[in-house]
Amino acid sequence: MTVSRRTFLRALPAPLLAANKYDVVIRGGRVIDPSQRIDRVADVAVRDGKIAAIGSGFPAAHTIEAHGKLVVPGLIDIHLHGGEPGLPPSEVLSTGVTTMVDAGSTGADNVDGLIEIARTAPNRMRILLNIARLGNHNPDNHPEFLDGMALADVPKAIAAASRERQWIVGIKARLSRGIAANHDLEVVRAARQVADPLRIPIMVHIGDTFSPLPAILDVLRPGDIVTHCYAPPPHGIMDDQGRVLDEVRAARRRHIRFDFGNGRTEHWTWDVAQSAMKQGFLPDTISTDLNTLGHGDQVVDLPNVMSKFLFMGMPLNEVIARVTINSARTFREFASLGTLRRGAPADITVLDLKQGSFEFVDNYKNKRSGSQRLVAGAVVAAGRVVTGG
Numbered sequence: 001m002t003v004s005r006r007t008f009l010r011a012l013p014a015p016l017l018a019a020n021k022y023d024v025v026i027r028g029g030r031v032i033d034p035s036q037r038i039d040r041v042a043d044v045a046v047r048d049g050k051i052a053a054i055g056s057g058f059p060a061a062h063t064i065e066a067h068g069k070l071v072v073p074g075l076i077d078i079h080l081h082g083g084e085p086g087l088p089p090s091e092v093l094s095t096g097v098t099t100m101v102d103a104g105s106t107g108a109d110n111v112d113g114l115i116e117i118a119r120t121a122p123n124r125m126r127i128l129l130n131i132a133r134l135g136n137h138n139p140d141n142h143p144e145f146l147d148g149m150a151l152a153d154v155p156k157a158i159a160a161a162s163r164e165r166q167w168i169v170g171i172k173a174r175l176s177r178g179i180a181a182n183h184d185l186e187v188v189r190a191a192r193q194v195a196d197p198l199r200i201p202i203m204v205h206i207g208d209t210f211s212p213l214p215a216i217l218d219v220l221r222p223g224d225i226v227t228h229c230y231a232p233p234p235h236g237i238m239d240d241q242g243r244v245l246d247e248v249r250a251a252r253r254r255h256i257r258f259d260f261g262n263g264r265t266e267h268w269t270w271d272v273a274q275s276a277m278k279q280g281f282l283p284d285t286i287s288t289d290l291n292t293l294g295h296g297d298q299v300v301d302l303p304n305v306m307s308k309f310l311f312m313g314m315p316l317n318e319v320i321a322r323v324t325i326n327s328a329r330t331f332r333e334f335a336s337l338g339t340l341r342r343g344a345p346a347d348i349t350v351l352d353l354k355q356g357s358f359e360f361v362d363n364y365k366n367k368r369s370g371s372q373r374l375v376a377g378a379v380v381a382a383g384r385v386v387t388g389g
Helices: 005-011 014-019 089-094 111-120 154-163 184-198 213-217 246-253 270-278 302-311 316-321
Strands: 024-033 038-047 050-055 063-065 070-073 075-080 097-103 124-130 168-174 202-205 225-227 348-361 367-381 384-387
Touching (some): 024 348, 075 302, 089 097, 089 367, 097 168, 154 168, 168 184, 184 202, 184 213, 213 246, 302 367
Parallel strands (some): 075 097, 097 124, 168 202
Antiparallel strands (some): 024 038, 348 367
């Protein structure tokens, strides 16, 4: 006679049963883990800060009920601005984001304060160092390279990134004409001089650049990231007839990565996004470019941005892949993340897929009404229940 695990556990003496309890069990949710092609109702068990098992009938010291909800790897946002007042890491964590990357808020001259925020963050926070030594926070909000290349101090950036390599996982370069004028290629080459010796990627912010995108792509190498990939013309991913450029497809084949980067200002439109998706050009990753203002306008949080892709027809498991395993593969430091595989860090997000009528907007205030919206519920970070449990 075969004895089920549940029956076996019930027959154990109480002291032995207690010793076999898992620290946390999330019960009865629809477990979606694209890294393992899992999509089924199951329980997820956690022990000692790691994923212990996916199955059923696990005894638990602490239980989170997830019936009717989605249980996914902890969300990873590879592009936000997490050091701003009013947007502490704890607030980002409450929206299901267990790993976050500040993308260029600071440079070599002022990164220390952001590193201190990362050290004390309740979720995992890493940094893309802006090639401009003052980052995005220049005096009087003056753009980094509008007046020339003086702020691109390569030796200082190499020194800062080398010293704080635990926290700095890449280099950020903003290239739009309103930021870099006609210096965009010089900016990327300066970033290249920092990134290459450290073997870290560059993230370039595109949209209305002086140089055509193919010229910028020529300077990028495998593993580099193009963010705001659905920026409208000029010099986005499409030609004048609205077709995805051959050079863009070729860049993807040589492992240049394309990130969404919602943001608030001229970074994407419904028309560009939906046209690109119809042509089979989907983003590798979905990120928010969240800042304090975006938290209350257009962006809101990562689950809200994910919901825009559900509205545009991307299957749920594909959306989840782009904020979990795909994002983890963007940085080698995240190799163990984005998965519910046994032994992985126990970062878990429970999402509620709400049905109703929900308004979504692009960066030009164009509104769309969708019937589904993702909302974060319980969150487990490194095996610790931080919200909703």
